[in-house]
Amino acid sequence: MTFRTRSAEETVALGARVAELVRAPAQILLIGDLGAGKTTLAKGIIEALGAARGEDVLSPTFSLVREYRGDPKVYHLDLYRLDTVPEVETLGLEDIWDERAVVLVEWGERFELDLPGQRVEVRLGFEGEGARRIEIRGDSV
Numbered sequence: 598m599t600f601r602t603r604s605a606e607e608t609v610a611l612g613a614r615v616a617e618l619v620r621a622p623a624q625i626l627l628i629g630d631l632g633a634g635k636t637t638l639a640k641g642i643i644e645a646l647g648a649a650r651g652e653d654v655l656s657p658t659f660s661l662v663r664e665y666r667g668d669p670k671v672y673h674l675d676l677y678r679l680d681t682v683p684e685v686e687t688l689g690l691e692d693i694w695d696e697r698a699v700v701l702v703e704w705g706e707r708f709e710l711d712l713p714g715q716r717v718e719v720r721l722g723f724e725g726e727g728a729r730r731i732e733i734r735g736d737s738v
């Protein structure tokens with residue numbers, strides 16, 4: 598499926614539709630250049646999953662991972678500054694491999710985390726001022 602959004606708000610709204618496509622355990626890879634809108638989309642997904650309010654969803658750029666204790670539990674990772682799975686393991690996230698969680702992975706194409714369950718890939722691209730092309734594909738999509 599391919600969508601076009603014309604503002605950050607529209608991308609947040611699209612996140613709610615992505616949330617409806619997934620059932621934990623699941624991973625959603627968010628793929629796109631700096632500023633493409635990965636965190637913006639994650640905000641909408643996490644809010645629609647009921648794990649946090651949108652304004653409480655912060656970018657994991659520096660923390661590398663943020664964990665939301667909802668049902669399902671949601672992990673939001675940013676692999677930009679990481680190079681290998683062992684580096685991810687040092688973050689103390691072993692639970693993400695066993696839990697029934699939804700795992701959102703910015704720069705998810707950098708390397709494979711080998712997570713269980715459904716896998717969805719979202720590719721975000723720039724399309725002029727304020728607009729984005731967002732392509733969603735994967736299991737059950």
Ligand SMILES: Nc1ncnc2c1ncn2[C@@H]1O[C@H](COP(=O)(O)OP(=O)(O)OP(=O)(O)O)[C@@H](O)[C@H]1O
Pocket residue numbers: 602603604605606607608629630631632633634635636637638656658703726727728729
């Ligand atoms: N249609 C749109 N969808 C999403 N974001 C948009 C859109 N139009 C403009 N923007 C702006 O683009 C920026 C997207 O930033 P965001 O942090 O979501 O990107 P990112 O892909 O997570 O970047 P990074 O790789 O640095 O983590 C925001 O400032 C947002 O307001």
Ligand SMILES: [Mg+2]
Pocket residue numbers: 635636637656657658703
């Ligand atoms: Mg981001």
